Amino acid sequence: MTRARVGILISGRGSNMASLVEASHLPDSPYDVALVVSNVPDAPGLAFAAANGIPTFAVSHKGMKRAEFDALVDGALRDAGVDYVALAGYMRLLSPGFVAGWAGRMVNIHPSLLPLYKGLDTHQRALDAGDARHGCSVHLVTEELDDGPILAQAEVPILDGDDADALATRVLLEEHKLYPAALAALIRSGPPAR
Numbered sequence: 425m426t427r428a429r430v431g432i433l434i435s436g437r438g439s440n441m442a443s444l445v446e447a448s449h450l451p452d453s454p455y456d457v458a459l460v461v462s463n464v465p466d467a468p469g470l471a472f473a474a475a476n477g478i479p480t481f482a483v484s485h486k487g488m489k490r491a492e493f494d495a496l497v498d499g500a501l502r503d504a505g506v507d508y509v510a511l512a513g514y515m516r517l518l519s520p521g522f523v524a525g526w527a528g529r530m531v532n533i534h535p536s537l538l539p540l541y542k543g544l545d546t547h548q549r550a551l552d553a554g555d556a557r558h559g560c561s562v563h564l565v566t567e568e569l570d571d572g573p574i575l576a577q578a579e580v581p582i583l584d585g586d587d588a589d590a591l592a593t594r595v596l597l598e599e600h601k602l603y604p605a606a607l608a609a610l611i612r613s614g615p616p617a618r
Contacts, residue, residue: 429458431506433514438469440512447604494522542570562606576606
């Protein structure tokens with residue numbers, strides 16, 4: 425079986441990127457990681473990618489229009505022969521043209537049980553609301569922030585005495601399991617009709 429080529433976009437340490445890379449080494453993985461892209465040239469996750477022999481593309485978005493920067497990223501992904509894009513802590517809103525170009529083939533992991541708590545500070549928001557459970561979601565990326573069709577979710581209980589950091593730590597453990605499984609399932613289901 426020919427493996428799909430995945431491009432991963434990061435802005436920071438890339439712990440979810442690392443979980444995707446590690447899962448790609450399994451014999452039954454339907455994908456290889458072809459490129460790691462960052463809008464932060466010194467993002468710590470780039471060192472992990474390089475240490476694993478994965479090509480990287482990193483350029484600052486500062487001073488560039490969103491569509492102009494996204495065109496650079498798109499070009500790098502296409503030059504690398506990428507079939508699917510995975511956002512892994514990529515802290516940028518994407519231009520409509522970029523999203524349209526990867527429709528049905530771009531996924532994101534978000535630290536909440538969508539549709540709850542789109543955007544930032546999800547753990548504190550769940551605590552402030554008095555929720556009994558929290559978790560993470562993998563979804564297809566659409567133009568609206570954290571709004572695409574949900575592919576998979578994992579729940580964690582909110583425990584007495586939890587603060588945002590403790591909750592984030594437990595959710596992150598679930599993210600690292602959920603994201604590789606959800607990406608693999610999407611790839612195995614085949615590419616969307618274009």
